Amino acid sequence: MQSKGIITNKTLNVRGLVLDLSEPVVMGILNVTSDSFYEGSRVATEKDWLKKAEKMLNDGASILDVGASSSRPGASDVPEEIEIERIRQSIGSLLKEFPNAVISVDTFRSKVANVAVQEGAALINDISGGSLDTNMFETVARLQVPYILMHMKGTPQNMGTLTNYNNLLRELISYFQEKIVRLTSLGAKDIIIDPGFGFAKNIEQNYHLLHHLEQFHRLDKPILVGVSRKSMIYKTLGNSVENSLNGSTVLHTIALTKGATLLRVHDVMEAKEAITLYKQMLQAG
Template structure:
């Protein structure tokens, strides 16, 4: 996990050091996210979840109002923003110094969240593919941008898992977008290989095996595998029973160079980071 290049990113004027892996806690203000226990809709539920995320040691809260599970219902930007306003108002009131990331593929939603609510990062599952204005918007807002690899949309991505060479295609996808964003002046980029998005069960594990190869980009890596079907299908369990599998894959991800773990279960991810860092602190 030792960085061979600078991994500081600017979040609202503060430097966040990603050479020490960080944990991003998931706050879903949705009625239909794949993991039922993560759905928070009332003000009390949202407030309690935000406090839990921070109390358990996460440095980033990732708030999302559009479910990106396979075959998810497509909601309007107005409905997405309505849900986000409720959550962001609670976060700003209760945790004004917290680093907030918004999980959205819509440029106008991203802009409102940054300008009106001080959101520090944009987490885009579509890497600009679902909104042609996103790259221009991120460049103008000058905020860190997480871009994920996905083929298709949440509604059809599972029918778009055909690759001639998975790793090569994901590399090319990122290389082209990184060059474009750099030319536009975007400084802080984070790559998310997109586990579970437009990939078969086998492809997800192939991607995990090659995760350390993505360090060639010399950019921070985010891994989001928390309680996903790549765990539940392989082990034939429900998402409610996938904590152990999640922790195992988070540990592998850290050993392969992950800089941010996006998780439902913050405490367990924070412990995984501490254990892996301790092991790696002893040079051979």
């Protein structure tokens, strides 16, 4: 099964096991914080995150992406020691309850990444692409875990003001090429790229990236798309984050036709349905 531009026969080494990416997979968002932009993704107690994780896994999530510090625009910075403690507690209880779960940790801090992997995390998802912690690239290379390399300028606190580009696509591709070379030279394995929808991009720029998503296949890396319930949907439709599930599914489907490998989502079942229908279309020829 293949459509134009999609990378096939891709795998990730996760805790010594092979995760097949030859077909698109879903990453479920699990925010162990009370400061996520979408209330439905906040699970600040152990009971809540275990319940949420169980549903996501039953609905077909291949990866759980655990975040202990919000990266929404304007979010307050969480002290490193608090982020580490939240990560220790959440990963420990998740793997005790679901020992076969593949856990990614959403962090830009190398110390948090190191603790997370020690606790059993299998991937690191860095919104800053190594720009907010100069030790991150060396850390993920040493840990030999898959690394999600996202594009962002500035910080969550000021990125909304940093949306000026001479050529958006060219600048992002150059950004990824440079960082992939650096990571590879350090011995990092299994790099995934994320264009960073909503991070230092306005609504028009987000849709421009989605429209041209296939251009990123020249990097020969799996592509993660994170558009779930973001403002590019509800501001365009004139509704709210709570009413943006249908819009999220529409954009997920478009991303699949452009060759997205991973969908990072709040609503796993609906994303899995989009993948199933997309695969059926490909099979029908």
